[in-house]
Amino acid sequence: DLREHYEREYEGEAQLGNSEAEEKRKFFFDSLVAETSLQEHLIDQLKMVDATGGQEKACEYLIGSLDENGFLSTALSEIGLLSGLPLRDLQDGLKILQSFEPIGIASVDLQDCLLKQMEARKWEASLAYRIVAEQFPLLVRRRVPELSRKLSQPTHAIHDALKQIAELDPSPGKRFSEDSNQAVAADAEVEKVGKEWVIHLNNDYIPRLRLNKTYKELITKGTLSSKEKEYVRNQMRAGKFLINSIEQRQNTIERITKKILEKQADFFQHGTSKLHPMTMAEVAEEIDVHETTVSRATANKYLRTPHGLFPFKFFFTPGYSGKHGDAVSNTSVKEIIGSIIEQEDSKKPLSDRAIVDILAGRDIKLARRTVAKYREELGIAPTNLRRQY
Known part of the structure; x- marks a missing residue:
């Protein structure tokens, strides 16, 4: 058929060393675009920086030491011992690296990352900055009443600040993670x-x-x-x-x-x-x-x-016995749990035990740990993080 004909024709051209055929082949393979990794993105920026040879080597080593979030959690002194690079070059390299995009890269931890992003946005005078800088443990646990009391601010101001903090990127390196999304066609x-x-x-x-x-x-x-x-x-x-x-x-x-x-x-x-x-x-x-x-x-x-x-x-899913003896699949149970949480009072969110009791009222008997597992699979936070004050 025609396909076989053109395949044979191309193979013949390639075997004869036809330059046009080779150019077509090279163009095809060069057109296969791969996602840029975090390391490649940072190395590209490093090429544009006026740095000494020692600083470049230090930057390259530090880039290879970043975790998947883009954080540098290992102390420079330890990196110096492992790499044999001068501490001064590592310190200078870190300053250079932390000036790169995305902002927050090479931070020591999450708190450091958020502060760097807020400083880049000139938020140092904001309540949000004070929360991250002074009360980070309470922020992580979302203790709104305690934040309100310690900072002498009304709860609505704390909520506004939390919304502002939520605009920041907690994992600047993650955006360069390998994209596992695939286009699928129905069979x-x-x-x-x-x-x-x-x-x-x-x-x-x-x-x-x-x-x-x-x-x-x-x-x-x-x-x-x-x-x-x-x-x-x-x-x-x-x-x-x-x-x-x-x-x-x-x-x-x-x-x-x-x-x-x-x-x-x-x-x-x-x-x-x-x-x-x-x-x-x-x-x-x-x-x-x-x-x-x-x-x-x-x-x-x-x-x-x-x-x-x-x-x-x-x-293909197992299930549970529901009301009136009807069988309910795992997927349906998850949807029911999601629906129950959607309808809860945000000021008094339901605990996993309370959800167990509600399901029992519908003749669906689950253990508390099973409810917690399904809630996590739905991407729903635990009670203390869902509470609104």
Whole structure:
């Protein structure tokens, strides 16, 4: 086909040393852009600084000593012993490094980092600066009444200062962390057409394979020896097996999707709050395959629904017995906990024990540590950090 034709043509050009083809190849690879690391970002700034050779070496060593937050938590004296670099060069290098972007880089700790950012914004005269500089332990624990009393300020002024502090970056190095976000495409989609739910498989990324007719013709012409015929037949069988395996994969995904649609009908109609417990073993038994087949078929696969794009594994979740004997999935329990906390009085936030009691009133029995675990997974702070004064 045309693709094979152009591939062969390009390979031929490359083998002949065609400079234009090599330029195209180089352009392609040069176009693959990688994220800039924190170290690269700082080294690029170091190249623009007028520094001595000793200061440059010190900066490079300090850059390599930063943690993932961008902090330099090791004392310069210790770094000097480890590196063999003069302490004076390390001190000068640190001053140079702390002048780089992002502001707060190479700070000793979080308090130092926040103060440097506030000084860069000329906030030294603000209440926010006083809180960070003088009452940092109370800030970390969000002790608003105590901050109000120690600084002789009304609670609303303390809240305003906390909002100002929240504008700062507590981890300036984190913005250069490797981006793990990936664009994913749905392997299947469930949508409602009229009154019926319909399943669509995504075949866009499935290779369309066929056996090359040339090999069939070689066997029928009779020009091959018996060993050659056997070899070609084995390769053709392997090719057929691969084609059948790909078709079988799509068929398995479709059957699994049908079972998910059947067992999670309430989810498709109403959303995650109606997700029911379901295991791979149940689905495997009903479609007459081994549980590991379901696991492999759904690994890194995604299903598009009216409520968003979800990994197939999302639908396989254990659960608890709910009110009236209904089964409630872990995901639904998390959503219930999130809803309970959303509706709480911010001046009297609910403790994990209080949430346990509320769930028990709905016939959902959980241990306090389980509620704490789900709350943390939802990214919700503990009681003392949610309290508003």
